[in-house]
Amino acid sequence: MASPKIKNIMNSEAIERSITRLAHEILERNHGADKLMLIGILSRGEPLAKRLQSLIQKISGTKTPIGFLDITFHRDDFRDRLVVPQVKGTDINDPIDGKIIVLVDDVLFTGRTIRAAMDELNAFGRPQKIQLAVLVDRGHREIPIKADFVGNNIPTHEGEHIKVLVKEIDNKDGVQLTQSRN
Amino acid sequence: MNFSKLKKQVILKGGKILDPLANTIKKGDILIQEGKIKAIGKVKSNKSVQTIDCKNLIVTHGFCDLHAHFREPGREDKETLESGSMAALAGGFTRVCVMPNTNPPIDSPEVIRYIVDRSDECPVYIHPIGAITKGQEGKELTEMGAMLAEGAVAFSDDGLPVTDSAMMRNALDYGTMFDIPIINHAEDLCLKQDGVMHEGIVSTNLGLLSSPDLTESNMVHRDLSLTNLTGGRLHVPHVSSAKSLDHIRFSKKNNDKITAEVTPHHLFFTDNDLQGFDTNLKVAPPIRTIADQKALVKAVKDCTLDCIATDHAPHTIEEKEGTFDLAPFGMIGLESCFGAVNKVLVKENDMDQLSLIQMLTTKPRAIMGFNNKLFDIGVNAELTIIDPKEEWVFSRKDIQSRSHNSPFIGQNMYGRIKYTINKGHISVI
C-alpha cells in the first residue's frame, strides 16, 4: 500500500496568530466577555478552548467559564458503528441557561459533530445563543451548519484528510493535509 | 454410701496410682489439700490429716460418662440432677454428659444455661448435650452457636434418631463450624416398627416383636457416609451390633473424626438373658446375640470402640412393672458399670487394667475436650479409688439413683468402687 503524502499547511506560529484573531473576533462580535461561555468539543477542542479562555482573559480581563463535551452518545451514526467513549467524558459544571455559548472544535467537516454537540447541550439547559469557533473549516457540509469564527479555510477533495496537532496532546502544534493514494 | 466434705488435708496412702494419661501404674501417696492435688509420691502422715488406706487399691482419674439421662427438667420422679450425681459418684464417675430428651427438651441456649447453673450445685460435673433439632422434632436445627456459648458440649437427639438424612447432613455440616461431635441414636424406626428386642432365635421362641441388627447398622452406615461427605465429627452412641462395628472399623481407617461408645449392658448380657422377660433388659438398641457380644469385646480391644458410656436411663417402678411390650426402654447403669465391664473385659477377656480405665477416663474426656491432666499439682481433685479384684454381688442397696430399674441386681461383679473424690467432697461407697 502506498504511504500517504503529508503536507504541512500551518505551523505553530500560524496557529497562534489564528487563535489570537479568533479571541478578538469573539469579543468583538459579542461586545465583550459578558455572558460568554466556552465549550470545547473533545478531544482537541479542549486544549483549543483553554487557549481561547486564557487569551480572552488577557485581552478583556474576564475569565470566561469553560466546559467540555464528549459527543459520543449523541452521534447519529451509532447504528452503524460503536464508539467507546473517552474516559474523560463530558464535564459541564456551570449552568448554561441564558449564556452565549461558543462551541470550540479543531476541524469543521460534515457538521454532524456540531449537530450532536448542540443536541447534547439541550440536556444541560437553554443558552441564549450558540456560536461556533473552529481552527479549520475544510468544507463538505452534509447538514446546514456554519461556523461563526474560522481560523483557516482549507478546501479539500475526497481522499484528503485534515489533521490538527496540538502540543497538549501531540507534543507539537500543526495542521497537516494528508492525501491517501490507492 | 457416705457423702461428706473433704477434710482440709487428706492423704491417699499406699495405693497404686494408675495414670491413664501418662500410661503408668506407680505405687505412691497423694496429698489433697483444700480439695486440690498438693503432692504425689511419698507423703508423711500425721494426726491432723485424714488418711485413707489405699493398700492394694487403684487410685485413678474419676470416670467420665458421655451418655446419661438425668430426667430433669420434667421427670424428676425418675431422677434429678442431684440423685443422678449420687448414682454417678457411687459408680466412680465425677463427670457426666446428660442427654437432652427431657421435658422441655434441652434445645435452646436458655435450657442449656439452666442445666449449667444447676450443675454448679451438684457434686458431679454435669455437661449438657444439646438437641440437634428444635423439640427433637427433626425439622429445624437448634441454635448450636448460642448453645455452645452457654456450655453445651455436643449435640444429639438421643432417645430419637435423626430420621431425615438431609437434616443429619445439615447437622454435621453446620457442626463443622464448631468442631463438636454430633451424636445420632442410630435406629431406623421404619425397620424397627414395634420391635422390643433383637430379632433372632430367642425372640422367635419368646414370641416378642423384634427388630434386626440392620435397624442400627444401616443408619450407622448412613451417618458414617454423611460424616465423610461433610467433614463433620460423628460419635456413635451405644453400638450394639457386629455389623455396625464393621462399618465403623472401616470408616475409622480414613477418618479420624469418628468415635464410638459401648454400654456395660451390651458387653455383659446377650439376648438369651431375656428368657425371663425381665423388662429391665428392654433397651434401645436391644441386647443382641453372643456373636455380637464377642464382636463388641473384640472392638473394645482393637480400639474400634473408644469408650464406655452407661446410657443410664432411669424409669419408675410402675413403668417397668408392666408387660414387656408396654415398658419403656432403658436401664440405670452408673453404679453397676465398673463391676460389670471390669468382669467382662479384664477378668474374662484378658484386657489390661490400664486400657480399661482409659476407656472410662482419658478417652471419653478427649472426645469432649475435657481436661485430662488430673494428676497435675494444683488441679481440683477428681479421683476414684477402686478395689480391682473384689468379687461382690450387685444389690438394691448399691443403687443411689431415684429409680431401680437394673438387671444387674443379683449379678456377680468383679472390681468395686471404694471412694470417689470430687468438688471438695468424698463419697465412701
Add this chain to the structure above:
Amino acid sequence: MKHRHLLGLKDYPAADIKTIIDTAFSFKEVLERPIKKVPSLNGKTIVNLFFENSTRTRISFELAQKRLSADTVNFSASTSSLKKGETFKDTAQNLEAMKIDAVVMRHPTPGAALHLTKHIDAIIINAGDGTHEHPTQAILDMTSLHEKFGYLEGLKIAIIGDISHSRVALSNIYGLKTMGAEVTLCGPATLIPPFIEDLGVSVNYNVDEVIEWADALNVLRIQRERMRGGLLPSIREYRNLFGITTERLSKHKKELVIMHPGPMNRGVEIDSAVADSDQAIILNQVLNGVASRMAILYLLLGGKFEEGKD
C-alpha cells in the same frame, strides 16, 4: 465485545468487563445532568421479561433503557401459570414475532437465559436465572468497588451470608476472580456450596477474621425459608455468628467498605447504623446499577466495535 449476549460472568473476558465499567462511569455523568437522556438507543425495543418478582432490578433496567431513549415493554409472568418448557418457548417466539431487539430476563430456573437464546434471535441479558448467575449485579458491584478504590486487582473482597442460594455471589466470584481480586466466603457451613473452593476462593466461618482481612464486605440477605429447610437454626443465631453489627465492627479499627445488593433485612444480616454509615456504599451501588446497565445495553445493542471518525 466478545459475546453477543450477557448470560453470566463465567469466562467473560476481563477486557470487556473493564470496557463496561469505563463506559458506566461516562453514563454516570449523564445521570447527573438536568436532562438525563442520550439518544443512543433511539428506536430500539427492549422487553423486560420477568418470571419472578423483582421490582428493584426491573426498575433499574427500565430507567437505564429509558435514559438511552429505547422503547421498553414489561412482561411479568407468574410461574404458577406457566408449565415448564412448552409455554416458555411460546412466550419467546411470540416476542420474536414482534421484532424486538433485546430481552432482559429474570427466571427462577438456572440456565433459563441460555435456553432463551436457542429460541429467539434478539440479544439476551440475564437479570438473574434462579440460583445461578446475576451478571449485571456483579458488574455494578465491581463498578462501585472500582469507583471507591480506583482498581480491582488485588482487592480483598469478602462475601458474607447465604452463598448457596445467591446468584449474586456466584457472578461476583467469577467477575472478581477474572479482574484479579481475592475473594473469601463467610457464612453458615450449611449455606456454603460444596467444592466452592475449586473456583479459587477461600472459605472462613470466622467473620471477625474475615473482617480483619477484607478491604470490602458484600453482605447478602438472609431468607427466613432457610430455617424451615433445616439449614439455619434462627435469625438470632445467624446474627450472633455472622451479623455485621455496630458492635462487631467497632472491635475492628479499620477502613472497611460495606456493600449490600438489597433489599436489606435491617437488624438481621446488617445493622441499620452500619447500612446508613459512611462506610456503606449501598446507595452508590443503586446509582451505579442504572449506569452500568446503561453501559451494558449501549455496548451490546450498539453493534460491532470500531474507532470513530468525525
